[in-house]
Amino acid sequence: MKISKQALREARELFRTCQVNGLLDESRVRQALALLSEKKPRGYMEILGRLHRLVKLDLERRMVKVESATPLPPDMQNDVAGQIKKKYGNGMNISFTQNPALIGGLRIQAGSDLYDGSVKTRLEKLEESFENA
Amino acid sequence: MSNLLQEIEAQISGAKAAVAKQNVGVVREIGDGVAKIEGLTDTMLNEMLDFGNGITGIALNLEETEVGAIILGDYTAIKEGSEVRTTGKLLQVPVGKGLLGRVVNALGQPIDGKGPIKSDTSYPVEKIAPGIVRRKSVSQPVQTGIMAIDAMIPIGRGQRELIIGDRSTGKTTIGVDTMINQARINKAAEAAGDKDFRPIYNIYVAIGQKQSNIARVLNVLEEAGAMPYTIIVVAAASDSATNQYLVPFAGAAIGEWFMDNGMDALIIYDDLSKHAVAYRQVSLVLKRPSGREAYPGDVFYLHSRLLERSARVSEYYGNGSLTALPIVETQAGDVSAYIPTNVISITDGQIYLETDLFYQGIRPAISVGLSVSRVGSAAQIKAMKQVAGRIKGDLAQFRELAAFAQFGSDLDAKTQALLERGKRIVELFKQNQYNPMPIEAQAAILWTVQNNFLDDVPVEKIKDFQAKLMDYLKTRRADLLKKILTEKAISDGIAADLKAALNEFKPTYH
Numbered sequence: 001m002k003i004s005k006q007a008l009r010e011a012r013e014l015f016r017t018c019q020v021n022g023l024l025d026e027s028r029v030r031q032a033l034a035l036l037s038e039k040k041p042r043g044y045m046e047i048l049g050r051l052h053r054l055v056k057l058d059l060e061r062r063m064v065k066v067e068s069a070t071p072l073p074p075d076m077q078n079d080v081a082g083q084i085k086k087k088y089g090n091g092m093n094i095s096f097t098q099n100p101a102l103i104g105g106l107r108i109q110a111g112s113d114l115y116d117g118s119v120k121t122r123l124e125k126l127e128e129s130f131e132n133a
Numbered sequence: 134m135s136n137l138l139q140e141i142e143a144q145i146s147g148a149k150a151a152v153a154k155q156n157v158g159v160v161r162e163i164g165d166g167v168a169k170i171e172g173l174t175d176t177m178l179n180e181m182l183d184f185g186n187g188i189t190g191i192a193l194n195l196e197e198t199e200v201g202a203i204i205l206g207d208y209t210a211i212k213e214g215s216e217v218r219t220t221g222k223l224l225q226v227p228v229g230k231g232l233l234g235r236v237v238n239a240l241g242q243p244i245d246g247k248g249p250i251k252s253d254t255s256y257p258v259e260k261i262a263p264g265i266v267r268r269k270s271v272s273q274p275v276q277t278g279i280m281a282i283d284a285m286i287p288i289g290r291g292q293r294e295l296i297i298g299d300r301s302t303g304k305t306t307i308g309v310d311t312m313i314n315q316a317r318i319n320k321a322a323e324a325a326g327d328k329d330f331r332p333i334y335n336i337y338v339a340i341g342q343k344q345s346n347i348a349r350v351l352n353v354l355e356e357a358g359a360m361p362y363t364i365i366v367v368a369a370a371s372d373s374a375t376n377q378y379l380v381p382f383a384g385a386a387i388g389e390w391f392m393d394n395g396m397d398a399l400i401i402y403d404d405l406s407k408h409a410v411a412y413r414q415v416s417l418v419l420k421r422p423s424g425r426e427a428y429p430g431d432v433f434y435l436h437s438r439l440l441e442r443s444a445r446v447s448e449y450y451g452n453g454s455l456t457a458l459p460i461v462e463t464q465a466g467d468v469s470a471y472i473p474t475n476v477i478s479i480t481d482g483q484i485y486l487e488t489d490l491f492y493q494g495i496r497p498a499i500s501v502g503l504s505v506s507r508v509g510s511a512a513q514i515k516a517m518k519q520v521a522g523r524i525k526g527d528l529a530q531f532r533e534l535a536a537f538a539q540f541g542s543d544l545d546a547k548t549q550a551l552l553e554r555g556k557r558i559v560e561l562f563k564q565n566q567y568n569p570m571p572i573e574a575q576a577a578i579l580w581t582v583q584n585n586f587l588d589d590v591p592v593e594k595i596k597d598f599q600a601k602l603m604d605y606l607k608t609r610r611a612d613l614l615k616k617i618l619t620e621k622a623i624s625d626g627i628a629a630d631l632k633a634a635l636n637e638f639k640p641t642y643h
Contacts (some may be wrong), residue, residue: 111174
């Protein structure tokens with residue numbers, strides 16, 4: 001969808017005002033939405049669309065997906081969560097999932113950073129190194 | 134024995150399974166060889182991206198919420214939602230002498246079916262040109278073997294000389310002739326065992342050319358025995374616009390290796406108008422703002438940064454050089470179009486080929502008035518300067534008078550003489566393709582015309598006279614030609630010898 005420059009600018013401005021100390025504040029976002037649908041400024045649909053995208057990307061950036069082949073024991077989960085918090089700060093949305101295809105090890109994706117220590121990936125790398133040799 | 138076991142155990146406990154951090158993104162949009170990717174927060178400009186299955190891309194647009202990347206290779210295998218990883222590397226091509234005699238694509242992979250390339254060095258495709266401290270002015274010649282160019286528009290090592298003209302006016306031929314001549318000179322010097330000789334290696338970059346044309350050039354070079362000194366880098370018309378956009382930079386990287394290692398190389402970009410068109414396509418599908426003729430705003434910088442990489446490096450930094458002969462095709466002789474004016478202003482001169490001259494049978498169809506070499510005269514050898522110094526002026530005067538003389542019949546003797554001399558020079562400069570002429574032969578023949586030995590030869594017999602004189606000099610007076618080559622000047626002694634040779638030859642000519 002083609003979006004006007006003004007709408008882009010306004011959506012970005014709105015997104016910024018919804019942040020408190022660099023973190024997205026849900027109540028402020030809701031407030032902004034209510035105001036937008038009430039006042040209906042010029043191009044408000046475009047602004048809404050863009051704001052939706054910015055919020056979606058922000059949520060994705062703060063999402064941490066920890067995958068393991070077998071369920072992680074609670075103490076290990078706490079340990080991993082603690083380390084993630086130490087590295088990325090508060091406001092990260094951590095979820096633990098199970099993926100038997102990994103065979104073993106952990107695969108942690110925080111935003112677009114990927115730490116892949118799974119057995120599956122290591123085997124793939126080994127296979128690649130044989131192919132290239 | 135137990136010590137050994139302990140050591141192994143210590144190794145095992147010490148070994149950590151290192152998990153490297155990677156940056157990933159997700160393809161949101163794919164088409165026309167361009168992908169839009171979400172994520173990839175750490176990617177750098179021009180970084181190589183791994184799309185999996187051996188497909189790579191290059192990040193060209195870093196935007197607020199997404200990354201625009203161009204795909205090298207088959208983009209149809211990439212699906213929306215597939216994962217992309219950063220590699221932390223810039224696009225690189227293999228370089229070195231192992232590439233000589235080979236045909237490679239924009240990524241430096243061989244496409245000639247002669248097996249893998251032996252190379253242990255790689256150069257980034259995009260590199261900053263040498264700065265002013267490393268440079269030196271042009272002072273050594275590149276002999277094209279085309280008499281009209283070597284006499285009037287001399288080219289030096291490290292120069293950038295544009296070859297410009299309409300379609301099928303012989304632009305590629307000039308490049309091919311020059312490559313054949315370099316191979317001929319290299320071979321002759323190798324055979325003579327000259328230790329101070331500096332060979333010139335050729336790189337021919339085909340951008341958006343027809344495969345049949347590339348095959349023909351390859352064939353000509355092979356027949357002339359020039360391939361051992363030549364590298365051909367190809368992104369043909371059927372390759373993606375991305376590859377066509379990257380291929381001259383890959384060629385420049387291959388040439389820079391020779392320059393950085395104190396050697397001389399010659400690179401021919403055939404042609405930059407197609408390159409600009411490929412870059413326009415890439416830019417438009419990346420939704421970059423377009424400017425004049427829908428070219429993006431940085432099309433000037435595209436060519437200037439490419440051609441700036443050709444340079445002559447000073448002795449302290451290795452004394453290497455990279456000479457560039459970019460080719461640009463004009464439409465209906467319009468040199469004031471966008472891309473031609475850009476490239477003319479970047480280069481150190483141009484060789485302008487005219488359709489009219491071509492069809493009059495004056496081949497190479499070089500327009501003397503519009504062709505210049507801004508720095509090459511410093512590189513011309515003394516012998517050529519002595520015999521060719523006045524020729525450009527003479528020819529320009531001839532053109533002016535020839536137009537004037539069409540109307541009047543009564544001309545004074547001086548004008549008549551000028552016209553006759555001009556006709557003979559034009560005739561002398563005609564040269565068959567793929568038939569470069571050694572510099573000593575050029576100097577000898579030009580000395581002949583400057584010293585009035587051709588005045589009584591009919592114009593239509595000039596080419597025949599030239600051929601027979603060359604035969605005579607090569608077979609009977611080879612020592613004289615060699616002397617011109619070694620002394621690089623026409624001394625009084627050589628002049629006297631030439632006079633004697635001409636006086637001996639002329640009575641035998643019918």
